[in-house]
Amino acid sequence: MIPWVQLDSAKIPDGGELRLKRRGAEFSIMLGTNELMNSRLSGSEEALAKLSCDRIRGRKEPHLLIGGLGMGFTLRAALAELSDDARVTVAELAPAVVAWARGPMAEIFDGSLDDPRVTIRETDVSGLIRSGAARYDAILLDVDNGPEGLSRKANDALYDRAGLSAARTALRPGGLLAVWSSGPDAGFTRRLRDAGFSVEEIRTRANGRRGARHVIWIAINTAR
Template sequence: MTAVYDSPVVLDRRDGPYGEVVLRRHGPLLQIIANGCFLMDTSDGRSERLLVDAAYGALDGRPGPHVLIGGLGVGFSLAHAAADARWGRITVVEREPAVVDWHREGPLAELSADALADPRTEIVEADLVTYVNETSDTFDALCLDIDNGPGWTVTEDNGGLYSAAGLAACARALRPGGVLAVWSAQPSPEFEGTLRNVGFRQVRTEEVPVARGVPDAVHLGIRPG
């Protein structure tokens, strides 16, 4: 018999620095909602894992690369990176303290506890857009997943990340030959064009088919050496 689940159950609701964030359980799934907008759940994770794998593959075997994961979310990208011994350091930038708490001592710990305990992992509580613009660190890969895509941002301020100026800041945060990987709920030819216009090379999009609707996508670009 197929299980039938009632309405989602709210596990935690908080007023964060950028509005309301909610963690809820719907049957076996955990879901994150921000300001009433569904962000993600624990149903799949294929495209989040692709985000990490595609970035590593574009580095052509560079030893011990340092990856920045933008957005902790439900933890799929972090867990996948930490399960791969080839990554040297893993820095995760997450702006919502509630999301970090849910991973450290809440229901999402079941997905990320091992990754958080990995000595390569560092969690930075900061706004990604501000962090990329201000950091003096450089990375081999930026894996960004903070919105539903370049055209569907969680908050208006995030839009600047996908502009020419925002992508130029991403390029500055990358070492020569480093890779920028951006998750999106649908392919964006316009975003590909912006990547090329600001100087990224080998720009391409990898897609992950979904049960209904347009595929998820990972946009990739290489900073010239």
């Protein structure tokens, strides 16, 4: 078997270290002993984009905010679904992840970062969510391990009552908040409903019909 080779590492805010590893054509991003993502497992991240884009299809000049660049699965899937007049803002807190996307993982990203519809912001997505009202048609969060944080405690603030209220304010009427998670969280579903969202909880596989079962919440802003 081909051994894993570590290509790079980078500190993240609030402590911890990300490590980029490669084995042949396969990439992995690790946090300690936990694998955050793998280039062979893209199904649920792609579903996050497709489910969201299906629900805003037909809107003129739709604006998506994606929290977390990762390996670009969600970004590429969104670009394939969106119209030419769309805008996609991607917030990535770790500059090293953006550098890896343009460097050793460039083949995986397949030029998506250079799409004219895309803007990359090296910042915390929570700041963009709080930057103004009714700015986005969809906010897609693939940050950390889902509502139950793993890599960074501050990420929990995206999913608490105040964070969900801020997300709802940032959405246009009928816009949606889509959240990826490694597993179910009944408390989070209740918080979404308490925040005024209409909620759908969808189970999906990590890799098509195989792999671990992940969860995607599609929460619609019902304000008019």
